[in-house]
Amino acid sequence: MRHFDTDSLETLVTIVDRGGFTAAGEALGKTQAAVSVIVSRMEARIGKRLLERSRKGVTPTFAGEILIGYARRILSLEDEALAAIGGDEAAGRVRLAVPDDFxxxxxxxxxxxxxxxxxxxQLEMRCDLSFRLEPMLERGEVDLAIITQDPARPLGEVLRREPRAWCAARDHRPELIDPLPLAMFPEGCRCRPDALAALDAMGRPWRIAYTSSHMPGIHSAVNAGMAITILGISSIPKEWRRLGEEEGFPELPLLDIALVVPANASVATKRFATFLRETVLQQEALAA
Known part of the structure; x- marks a missing residue:
């Protein structure tokens, strides 16, 4: 038989989204052993490894990435079919958690x-740093989350790999100040460590001149000329300057922006997730 069963596909997707076999089992109401058996059977049938296990967690192989992409589409179509047959129009509340720079x-x-x-x-939105949003999702305080992935514990499906840039206000030159003044999100922000490490690696002294948990605070500090900051290029105001190698600033790693949707998400939540995926694809197509 050449068909996939949707239960197996859902298990595979949930393992990746939840970051491991145990967490996936808890979300799906299965034992870890049952989850392992499902994946082993899929791998045996396909003849390729789908997941790589390590101390850092579980990551999909190249074949796994391909299958997971199709699996999400198949599961979404299944939901749509069931909704259409049962007249189950999406309704209720969707609580989205997202860092406000996204x-x-x-x-x-x-x-x-x-x-x-x-x-x-009804849409509700909670804005905070990713490391605070993930526990909210686990406790059921929000329905889905857009996060910056933690490289040590990647959760969810990557929606976009966003380039980042150093930036400053057009009419100020804080990059000429020594030590370099920075406007940053607080400790725990997943963008901070590699940016600060890059400055250390090039021997550039720096200091945290301003800290804010939200984007308006970062904007205020940069617009006042207090400091420079680091943002995803899609979040940089058009009137700001980007600082690159010519100004002595190192290139930064891409930012992995991910969507985390619980296995037991409501119809309305799944509809919103589908809309979000489609919007990102449309944005990428227009940018190409």
């Missing part, structure tokens, strides 16, 4: 279209 680039473009398509869904 709101304009990923959330704002879709909420109007989503609300028109699903007028019975």
């Amino acid at each position: 709101v304009d680039m990923m959330v704002s473009p879709l909420i109007g279209a989503f609300s028109r398509r699903f007028p019975r869904v």
Whole structure:
């Protein structure tokens, strides 16, 4: 038989989204052993390894990435079919958790279209740093989350790999100050460590001149000329300057922006997740 069963596909997706076999089993109501058996059977049938296990967690192989992409689409179509047959129009509340530097680039473009398509869904948004949002999702305080992936414990599906840049206000030159003044998100922000390590590696003295948990605070400090900052390029205001190698600033690693959707998500939550994926794909197609 050449068919995949959706239970196995859901198990595979949940392992990747939850970061491991045990967490996936808890989300799906299965034992870790049962989850392992499902994956082993899929790998035996396909003849390729789908997941790599390590101390850092579970990551998909190249074949696994391909299958997971199809699996998400198959599961989404299954939900749509069941909703269409049962007349299950999406309704209720969707509580989205997202760092506020991702709101304009990923959330704002879709909420109007989503609300028109699903007028019975109430949207709520919680903004905070990713390391605080993940526990909220685990405790059931929010329904889905957009996060910056933790390289040591990658959760969810990667929506976008976002380039980052050093940036400053157009009419100020804080990059000429020594030590270099920085406006940063607080400790725990996943963008901080490699940026600070890059400055240390090049021997550039720095100091944290300003800290804020939210984007408006970072904007205020940079616009006042207090400091430079680091943002994803989609979040940099058009009137700011980007600082690169010519100004003596090192290139930074890409930022992995991921979507985490629980296995037991509501119909409305799944619809929002699908809208978000489609919006990101459309943005990438227009940028190509």
